[in-house]
Amino acid sequence: MFLYGAIVIFCCVLYGASAVLCKYALQRELPQRASWKQKARAAIRNKFWLAGWLAGAIANLIIIEIQSLADITLVYPLLNFAYVFTLILGYLFLQEILSREQWIGVVTAISGTVILLFVSDPSTGHETYLFPLGVVTGLSLIAIIALVAGALRDERPIHEIYFATCAGIAFGNVEIFLKVNTNLIASQLGHFSITSWESLSAFITLWPVLFIVLFSVIGFIFMQIALAHGDVSVSVPLVIITQRPVTLLAGYGVFGEEFPAIKIIGIGAMLLSILFITVATIRKGAAAKPAEAVN
Numbered sequence: 020m021f022l023y024g025a026i027v028i029f030c031c032v033l034y035g036a037s038a039v040l041c042k043y044a045l046q047r048e049l050p051q052r053a054s055w056k057q058k059a060r061a062a063i064r065n066k067f068w069l070a071g072w073l074a075g076a077i078a079n080l081i082i083i084e085i086q087s088l089a090d091i092t093l094v095y096p097l098l099n100f101a102y103v104f105t106l107i108l109g110y111l112f113l114q115e116i117l118s119r120e121q122w123i124g125v126v127t128a129i130s131g132t133v134i135l136l137f138v139s140d141p142s143t144g145h146e147t148y149l150f151p152l153g154v155v156t157g158l159s160l161i162a163i164i165a166l167v168a169g170a171l172r173d174e175r176p177i178h179e180i181y182f183a184t185c186a187g188i189a190f191g192n193v194e195i196f197l198k199v200n201t202n203l204i205a206s207q208l209g210h211f212s213i214t215s216w217e218s219l220s221a222f223i224t225l226w227p228v229l230f231i232v233l234f235s236v237i238g239f240i241f242m243q244i245a246l247a248h249g250d251v252s253v254s255v256p257l258v259i260i261t262q263r264p265v266t267l268l269a270g271y272g273v274f275g276e277e278f279p280a281i282k283i284i285g286i287g288a289m290l291l292s293i294l295f296i297t298v299a300t301i302r303k304g305a306a307a308k309p310a311e312a313v314n
Contacts, residue, residue: 102256128288147273184257192230
């Protein structure tokens with residue numbers, strides 16, 4: 020597990036660097052009073068913004084490879100560590116202040132990561148059970164429809180909670196169908212590799228890619244709606260928290276992945292860390308708003 024874990028943590032560093040580089044470019048390098056078209060043109064010429072997107076793209080390719088080899092109930096909980104790296108890099112390079120509760124969340128995430136690295140068998144789920152997959156997919160779509168209906172009926176200004184949850188469910192399904200696709204390719208070809216043209220050709224032609232595209236589009240749309248209605252400090256953590264139960268449920272029911280005690284403890288610590296960080300971030304943002312109003 021140490022090798023897979025080290026690679027995933029490296030991807031977490033890339034994701035964190037991607038977020039910080041893009042944020043630095045958007046907030047400090049680009050003209051703030053320009054139109055969105057002018058900002059878009061300036062962004063694609065900005066070396067920090069381009070470097071951020073390149074780092075994220077490299078991490079995505081590596082994760083597709085790793086999740087084909089290891090359990091998604093290990094890979095994706097470890098990826099929560101990217102959120103922690105984003106906070107730490109923001110603290111080091113953007114002078115963003117972290118509260119005590121956020122530091123507690125960081126320490127808890129590190130503890131969960133270390134525990135998961137000691138899981139003895141990182142690859143237990145190689146089959147894809149289609150009936151449970153259909154159940155998870157159907158329940159996900161029903162939940163998204165119900166959340167949208169709830170948002171339309173709820174008169175309180177909390178729509179970002181509904182839509183961020185929808186995005187999290189959708190992105191969780193993207194992770195599931197990525198695993199389904201790579202499992203099918205491995206069973207047909209005997210292997211899967213992101214560097215193999217044969218694997219890539221199969222990847223874009225098998226039926227799970229339709230669901231990957233569908234849920235990617237749904238997730239992207241609801242993520243943008245959530246960001247338009249509320250703070251990123253609420254929406255992004257809520258998406259992450261919602262993704263995990265969806266992926267974990269599929270790991271157990273769809274792929275038959277094993278859950279030894281050490282794995283459960285590690286995953287629990289990772290989820291708890293994100294909860295700590297989310298609550299602390301929301302509180303800090305709420306406290307900052309009255310101060311800004313006074314100034």
